Amino acid sequence: MHGGAVEHREKPQVLFVFYTYSQQARIITEAMAETFRERGCEVRQARIELTDPRYAERFSRFPLRHPYRDLFRMLAPQLRRATGEIRVPEDFHAGDPDLIVIGSPTWWLTMCMPIRSFLKSDDAGRVLAHKRFGAFVVCRRYWRNNLKTAERLGVAWGGAYAGGTHFAFAGGQVRSLLSLLSYLGKGEDCDRYLGVRIPPTNLQADYPAQARAFANGLADQLFAPEAPGGSPTPAS
Numbered sequence: 348m349h350g351g352a353v354e355h356r357e358k359p360q361v362l363f364v365f366y367t368y369s370q371q372a373r374i375i376t377e378a379m380a381e382t383f384r385e386r387g388c389e390v391r392q393a394r395i396e397l398t399d400p401r402y403a404e405r406f407s408r409f410p411l412r413h414p415y416r417d418l419f420r421m422l423a424p425q426l427r428r429a430t431g432e433i434r435v436p437e438d439f440h441a442g443d444p445d446l447i448v449i450g451s452p453t454w455w456l457t458m459c460m461p462i463r464s465f466l467k468s469d470d471a472g473r474v475l476a477h478k479r480f481g482a483f484v485v486c487r488r489y490w491r492n493n494l495k496t497a498e499r500l501g502v503a504w505g506g507a508y509a510g511g512t513h514f515a516f517a518g519g520q521v522r523s524l525l526s527l528l529s530y531l532g533k534g535e536d537c538d539r540y541l542g543v544r545i546p547p548t549n550l551q552a553d554y555p556a557q558a559r560a561f562a563n564g565l566a567d568q569l570f571a572p573e574a575p576g577g578s579p580t581p582a583s
């Protein structure tokens with residue numbers, strides 16, 4: 348099968364593969380999963396773990412112990428597009444998905460290391476080859492490079508890109524950054540940081556509707572008759 352409509356099974360299978368540290372990608376995954384279930388799909392969620400001894404310890408607790416130091420220590424590996432050791436959960440290997448959705452937080456302007464590591468792994472190759480896939484980015488502001496990378500790496504394995512979307516936080520350049528730093532260091536939203544009034548960080552209030560609309564668009568493609576040539580129409 349290559350991105351065609353799913354008629355041979357009672358329930359199309361959807362597999363989410365995501366990494367999350369501060370839970371925003373998990374929240375979006377759950378919102379989209381609910382929509383797919385309402386549409387009659389079977390949904391599995393594979394949360395990637397970062398196990399690499401060089402990086403894992405700092406993300407093993409929330410909030411971060413040293414927000415500036417912990418974030419800046421990821422700068423060099425992110426800039427060189429490094430990969431690291433990850434663990435893919437058992438559930439990932441069960442079933443034969445008709446659609447894969449990649450949930451990718453942005454780290455230092457691009458795809459976070461755990462998802463890059465997954466998308467470059469043989470596991471990704473096995474699941475994405477000749478399969479339809481979509482992607483979503485969660486980020487403070489910077490989503491474009493991350494989403495493009497998801498598309499490029501998935502297509503490189505022979506996947507058929509079905510579309511992507513992104514979820515960004517409130518606030519302008521400076522205040523959204525102050526909010527995020529405050530949150531990652533304190534574990535809760537505050538009104539002020541370094542004396543500056545800051546907006547709430549993380550997903551904005553309209554995320555459930557956006558997640559539902561995106562998931563519905565992908566589900567429409569799953570149930571649509573196959574397009575001439577067999578390739579899916581990209582969602583917005």
Ligand SMILES: Cc1cc2nc3c(=O)[nH]c(=O)nc-3n(C[C@H](O)[C@H](O)[C@H](O)COP(=O)(O)O)c2cc1C
Nearest residue numbers: 367368369370371372452454455456486487488489
């Ligand atoms: C190490 C690190 C680097 C980040 N760098 C960026 C960035 O360059 N641009 C951006 O828009 N957001 C950046 N963020 C914010 C995350 O994309 C955002 O907090 C997102 O919600 C994380 O997803 P999660 O909650 O599922 O872990 C960074 C977060 C972390 C932890």
